[in-house]
Amino acid sequence: MKNLQRIFIYTFLSLAAIVSIFPFLWMLVSITNKSVDVTQGRLLPGTHLIENMKTLFATVDIVPALINSGIIAVITTILTLLLASLAGYGFEIHRSRGKDIVFTILLLSMMIPFAAIMVPLYRMFGSISDTAPLIGIDSLGAVILPTATTAFFIFFFRQNTKMFPKDLVEAGRIDGLSELGVFFRIYMPTMKTTYAAAAIISFMNSWNNYLWPLVILQSPEKRTIPLLISNLGSSYSPDYGVIMSAIVIATLPTALVFFLMQKHFVAGMMGSVKG
Amino acid sequence: MSQQASKKAEVDLPVHYKYQETRRQKTGVFFRRKIGWLFVIVSIIAITIFNFYPMVQAFLLSFQSGMGANLEYVGFNNWQRLFGDPTFIAALTNTSIYLLIQVPLMIVLALFFSVLLNDPKLKFKGFFRIAIFLPCVTSLVAYSVVFKYLFGIDGIINQFLLNFGFISQTINFLADPFWAKVVIILAITWRWTGYNMIFYLAALQNVDKSIYEAARIDGANAFQQFFQITVPMLKPIILFTSITSTIGTLQIFDEIVNITNGGPGNATISISQYIYNLSFEYTPDFGYASTVSYVIVILVVILSIIQFRVAGEKK
Structure with a gap:
């Protein structure tokens, strides 16, 4: 009976894996096979990897898309953090009844x-397109602005600030630091892991964002990685080897971030619900 | 139960005490109270401009109609139009189907995995955990395109089923109204189960092992332990994950557009995709699109309230 249960558990988990x-x-x-081999269901590595990569970089504007996505993700993450x-x-350390109410509304x-x-x-950014083209329709700025401040990350930082030793704030004040000085000189260095976790989530969200860039970006040279892949995926005569290469390249940054910072990642997810 | 209550009081007291203290300290320093607002003001303004203000705008737009920028107030016309709009009804039905099947399926699976992986005697735990979580590193668009090819008519799934004799001829999954929905539900479940599992796993680590010990001595089997200890203990986190999953699935867009593009016909179209189409694919009708979008808002609010009620939390 016990053994049967074991076998069932391992089979089930292996299947899931x-x-x-x-x-x-x-x-x-x-990505190592020709398109024909892919459609024939070949599951063995082939020798077409370099060929696929060459075709990808020659026929698809993946480099500009990577740069666009990179710029957007980095600026969004810095602003968000x-x-x-x-x-x-502010909501946690300088707590007041008024701020608590505002915080709830923001949530x-x-x-x-x-x-x-x-x-x-879309209409809002459209109306400022003429006066401020840098943040108008079809600009990277317009992609960044609405996504850079979200209540989720404020909530996330507030939850994590609950564990920040408040005595440090007093100590900083006694040492003559200004309120902002306390924040930049004491809070920021102490909360490194929280920043790391938030950076990962923010970067991934931004790198993978699809709907808003799809709405606001129009010219092909402004395309981000998800827009490019979506476009490749909907072509009528897809070259599977090439498209898969693009997908693998697009997934690499987030996969790397995940594997290098797994602990922070899980800590970050949990930090958002704790408390 | 009483033990739990006293534990709660112990935790609450210091927090409350601290709150009082910091407030007392602050009332003395008027300047410090004002500077507190400086920390939060930029975010308040940004969220107001980019979230609340558009919400109000969308509400006003939902009573207007017209093409592109030529909008005029039409009263409740848009709202009446909803009920006679077959595409909207299809979108609402499809989204409800995704929601009703996918969210419970995923949460049960995730709970199940987390309980199995929480077994201290289990081998290869790290491997299983990483494997099941791995789908979360993919972008929604990327995995959608992969799923589209996997389930294509000459895709690997069809070949697998054929070779092993499960089917006698290929199924055109994405061109069949039923199978297309199945593929979408499978895809979302594949992408998000591991994500939810991580929450449960972390929560399970906080559950006192001695409770299970005691239950086992009392003769409770694995199922009883699951339903009478694990589920009640994880209730807050289950509530959290079901609300976030519900909000997520109600807004589903990336997968639909990139796997089936709403087809065949409108068999898989979602509400978000319909809003997008109304605004940017067809002749733009921002007014009616906003009306449709308010249906999602109303659904999010209603479903969140229901889930809070069902969970019976006093939070």
Whole structure:
């Protein structure tokens, strides 16, 4: 009976692991094969990897897309970390009844579906396109702005600030630091792991964001990686080897971030619900 | 139960005490109270501009109609139009199907995995955990395209099923209204189960092992332990994950667009995709699109309230 249970558990978990990993294996095998081999269901590594990469870089504008996505993700992450940590710190350390009420209202914005505000946002950025083209329609700035401040990250930093030793704030004040000085000189260095976790989540969200860039970006040279892959995926005569190469390249940054910072990643996810 | 209550009081007291103390300290220093607002003001303004203000705009737009920028108020016309709009009804039905099947399926699976992986005697635990979590590193668009090819008519799934004799001829999964929905549900479940599992695993680590010990001595079997200890203990986190999953699935867009593009016909179209199409694919009708988008808002609010009620939490 006990043994049977063991066998069942291991079989079940192994099946789950295979189902989870299989698409990745298939992707990795496909980038080494010709498109024809991929459609014939070849599951063995081939010799076409370099060929596929060459075709990809020659026929698809993947480099500009990587650069666009990189710029957007990095700026979004920096802005998010700065603004959300300032706010999370402010709401927790400089706590007051008024701020608690405002905080609750801000949290409500997490329930707003993006599809509901997409059209007004589009019109808003459209109306400033002429006066401020850097943040108008079809600009990277317009992609960044609405995604750089979200209540989620404020909540995240506030939750983590609960564990920040408040005595340090007093100590800093006694040492003559200004309120902002306390934040930048004491809080920021102490909360490194929280920043790391938030950076990972923010970077991944931004790197993978699809709907808003799809709405606001128009010219092909401004395309981000998800827009490019979506475009490749909907072509009528797909070259599977090449498309899979693009997908693997697009997935590499987030996969690397995950494997290098696994602990922070899980800690970050949990930090968002603790408390 | 009483033990739990006293534990709670112990935790609550110091926090409350600290709160009082910091407030007392602050009332003395008027300047410090004002500077506190400086820390939060940029975020408040940004969220107001990019979230709340558009919400109000969308509400006003939902009573307007017209093409592109030529909008005029039409009262409740848009809202009446919803009920006679077959595409909207298809989108609402499809989204509800995804929600009702996918969210419970995923949460049960994730709970199940986390309980199995929480067994201290289990071998290869790290491997299983990473494997099941791995789908979360992919972008929604990337995995959607991969799934589209996996389930294509000449895709590997069809070949696998054929070779092993499960089917006698290939199934055109993505061109069949039923199978297309199945593929979408499978895809979302593949992507998000591990994500939810991590939450449960972490929560399970905080559950006192001696409770299970005691239950075993009392003769409770694995199922009883699961339903009478694990589920009640994880209730807050289950509530959290079901609300986030519900909000996520209600807004589903990336997968639909990149796996089936709403087809065949409108068999897989979601509400978000319909809003996108109304605004940017067809002749733009921002007014009606906003009306449709408010349906998602209303659903999110109603479902969140229901889930809070069902969970019976006083939070």
